[in-house]
Structure formats: C-alpha cells, structure tokens
Amino acid sequence: MRIKKLNLQNFRNYEDETFEFGEGVNVLVGKNAQGKTNCAEAVFYLCTGASLRIRHDKQLIRRGAERARLCAETECRYGKLTLEADISESGRELRLNGAKVARAVDFLGNMKSVFFSPGELRIVQDGPDERRRFLNLSISQMSKGYASALLRYNKILDQRNNLLKERDVSLIFETLPVWDEQLARYAATIVRHRKEFLGMLAPLAGDAHAFLTDGGEKLELGFEGNYPREEEEIAEKLQKELENAYERDVRLGYTTVGPHRDDIRILIDGADARGFASQGQTRTAALSMKLAELEIFKQFSGEAPVLILDDVMSELDLARRKKLLARTEGVQCILTCTHAERVLYGTECHKIRISGGKIVS
Ligand SMILES: Nc1ncnc2c1ncn2[C@@H]1O[C@H](COP(=O)(O)OP(=O)(O)O)[C@@H](O)[C@H]1O
Ligand SMILES: [Mg+2]
Numbered sequence: 549m550r551i552k553k554l555n556l557q558n559f560r561n562y563e564d565e566t567f568e569f570g571e572g573v574n575v576l577v578g579k580n581a582q583g584k585t586n587c588a589e590a591v592f593y594l595c596t597g598a599s600l601r602i603r604h605d606k607q608l609i610r611r612g613a614e615r616a617r618l619c620a621e622t623e624c625r626y627g628k629l630t631l632e633a634d635i636s637e638s639g640r641e642l643r644l645n646g647a648k649v650a651r652a653v654d655f656l657g658n659m660k661s662v663f664f665s666p667g668e669l670r671i672v673q674d675g676p677d678e679r680r681r682f683l684n685l686s687i688s689q690m691s692k693g694y695a696s697a698l699l700r701y702n703k704i705l706d707q708r709n710n711l712l713k714e715r716d717v718s719l720i721f722e723t724l725p726v727w728d729e730q731l732a733r734y735a736a737t738i739v740r741h742r743k744e745f746l747g748m749l750a751p752l753a754g755d756a757h758a759f760l761t762d763g764g765e766k767l768e769l770g771f772e773g774n775y776p777r778e779e780e781e782i783a784e785k786l787q788k789e790l791e792n793a794y795e796r797d798v799r800l801g802y803t804t805v806g807p808h809r810d811d812i813r814i815l816i817d818g819a820d821a822r823g824f825a826s827q828g829q830t831r832t833a834a835l836s837m838k839l840a841e842l843e844i845f846k847q848f849s850g851e852a853p854v855l856i857l858d859d860v861m862s863e864l865d866l867a868r869r870k871k872l873l874a875r876t877e878g879v880q881c882i883l884t885c886t887h888a889e890r891v892l893y894g895t896e897c898h899k900i901r902i903s904g905g906k907i908v909s
Contacts, residue, residue, distance in 0.1 A: 693741070707727065
C-alpha cells in the first residue's frame with residue numbers, strides 16, 4: 549500500500565501544494581512550524597477520516613479560507629484508489645475514486661497507516677482514554693464492523709448518560725432496559741474485536757520490545773476487562789452488569805460499566821508501566837506497540853500500511869534509530885525531521901523540503 553501523490557488545498561498552512569512520494573523512506577525536512585506535521589496529519593486523515601490532534605475539522609481549514617480539500621492518489625494490491633476529503637464550515641464530503649461516500653466507516657481503512665509521534669507516548673503515560681483511542685483508531689482501520697459498532701455504542705451511551713441525568717426517576721427505570729439491550733450488543737462486538745486485536749498485538753509488541761532493547765527488557769500487554777469468550781456471552785454478562793449498576797449510575801449520572809472503561813495492561817519487567825515507566829522505557833514501549841500494529845496491518849491486509857513517523861527520530865538514540873529503520877524495510881514511510889542528515893545516516897530516501905507551507909526543492 550502506498551500513497552503516490554497528495555494535493556492539499558487550503559489545508560492548515562498549505563494553500564495549494566502537491567507532494568509526490570516515493571516507495572521507501574520519504575523525508576519531510578524543514579524548520580519548526582513550517583508544515584511537516586500538517587502534511588503527516590493530512591495523510592492520516594485520509595486513512596482514518598480523523599485527525600490525531602483535533603476534534604473539530606474546522607481547525608483544518610486554512611485561516612481565512614472557506615474550505616479545505618485533500619486529495620491522495622494511492623495504490624494497493626487491488627489497484628489504484630483516489631481518496632478525497634472536502635472540509636467546510638458546514639461539514640465534510642468524502643469521496644472514493646470520485647464517488648461520494650455517505651458513511652465515514654466506508655471511507656476509513658481504504659488506505660491504512662500507522663502513525664507514530666511523540667504524542668503517542670501518551671498511550672503509555674496517560675490514562676485509559678488514550679489507550680482506548682489507540683485501539684479504536686487501529687481496529688477501525690481494519691474492521692468496518694468494529695467502526696460502526698463503536699459509532700452506535702457511543703451514540704447510545706450518550707443518550708443513556710443524558711437519560712441518567714433526568715429528574716423523573718421512574719422514566720429512567722422504564723427506559724434503561726430498552727437502551728441496555730442494544731448497548732450490550734454493540735459493546736460485545738467492540739470487546740470481541742479488542743480482545744482479538746490485543747491477542748495479536750501482545751506477542752508482536754513483546755518481540756519488538758526485546759528487539760529494541762537487545763533482550764534487556766520484557767514488555768507484556770494484556771486486555772483489562774473481565775469478559776467471557778463468546779460475543780453472545782459477553783453481551784449477556786454486560787446486560788446483567790448494566791442492570792446491577794442502575795442505582796449507582798442514576799446516583800452518579802453516568803454509565804459505570806462497559807467497554808468505555810476498558811484498558812490495556814502494560815507491564816515492563818513485570819511492573820506496571822502506565823504512568824510509572826521512565827521516559828526512555830515509555831518511548832520504547834510505545835514504539836514497540838506501533839511496530840506491532842504495523843505487523844498486524846501487514847498480516848491482515850497482506851501488504852504494509854503507510855508508516856508515518858512524525859518527529860520521532862531525534863528522540864531515539866542511534867542504535868534504536870537504526871533498528872527502527874531496519875524494521876521498516878519494504879514499508880513506505882513518511883518521516884518528518886528538522887535535520888535529515890543527522891537522523892538517517894545515509895539511508896536512501898526521497899527528501900522533500902518544506903518552508904512556510906510550501907515545497908521548496
Ligand atoms: N488552520 C490553519 N490555518 C493556517 N495555518 C495553520 C493552521 N493550522 C496550523 N497552522 C500553522 O501551521 C504551522 C505548524 O505546522 P506544523 O506542521 O505543525 O509544523 P512542523 O513543521 O513543525 O511540523 C503553524 O505555523 C501554524 O500556525
Ligand atoms: Mg511537527
């Protein structure tokens with residue numbers, strides 16, 4: 549899978565620029581605040597229909613402009629694919645090969661990418677939200693079933709939480725069972741996918757971590773959530789748990805059980821790494837998880853996704869940089885940095901120099 553061309557119009561600080569990417573390592577070089585991350589963000593947006601940095605698409609439109617347009621020409625083993633997004637104040641339009649896509653779930657995952665930036669250290673450092681976000685963005689690119697279950701689950705969860713804040717308690721107790729059957733069903737789909745994904749991710753991340761630390765440290769990942777095996781049983785258990793939590797939920801005004809509370813356990817040499825690991829350990833663990841994600845995407849779609857490495861090279865020591873580059877052989881890579889020479893050590897690459905939202909070559 550690779551992206552060949554990317555045209556950005558009124559996207560972030562780009563007025564109208566076209567990037568041409570090569571097969572291997574593409575390096576976006578430039579000083580700070582020139583538009584390197586913006587370009588990486590655009591690629592990720594076309595893969596997932598979402599940005600990692602913001603919640604409102606409006607911020608993606610160049611200040612003073614009315615609409616942003618992103619267009620990528622990509623190629624995967626099934627052929628060529630054009631991905632387009634038109635973003636305006638009033639909403640967005642997504643197109644695949646020129647045809648309008650009505651649902652975002654049909655857009656995402658057509659081109660797949662793994663994104664790694666210093667921000668991903670939050671997966672290890674921060675609270676469970678970040679780890680669920682990682683699961684959601686990753687699994688959604690592989691499974692439309694997951695993406696749509698997640699969308700529906702979140703919608704019902706919002707409605708349920710609003711209902712819990714109602715004053716009319718009898719209305720609450722009448723309505724809850726109606727929501728909960730559906731909620732438990734979508735929850736079970738989410739949980740099953742997460743368990744499967746983590747089942748694959750854990751050994752791969754463990755391998756990657758051993759490789760990066762020369763066997764010096766052991767990384768163990770696990771799913772934190774207590775569920776039975778089968779989707780059907782998960783749904784039944786959750787429905788019961790939701791019911792048992794009625795009074796607590798009403799008292800607190802929100803839903804206290806369900807996959808919106810799940811987490812990933814991260815152990816380094818047997819100790820909880822979440823919030824406790826050193827900066828260096830955190831970086832290695834996060835990178836290992838990303839390399840594992842890359843591997844899963846490869847196995848899943850039979851070809852490598854686009855790997856986006858935003859600003860991470862300068863944070864890694866020389867040995868790890870070399871190891872990372874060795875692992876990405878045969879993978880199209882979009883890498884940003886301020887000094888290409890210092891981070892790449894003669895690795896063959898296609899350099900694109902960026903200054904003030906323009907390509908200067
Ligand atoms: N919507 C926008 N309109 C215009 N400029 C923007 C917009 N969003 C971000 N920028 C500008 O983009 C620049 C940052 O680009 P970025 O890609 O993050 O830099 P870097 O090259 O350091 O990765 C900043 O100067 C910021 O003001
Ligand atoms: Mg940047």
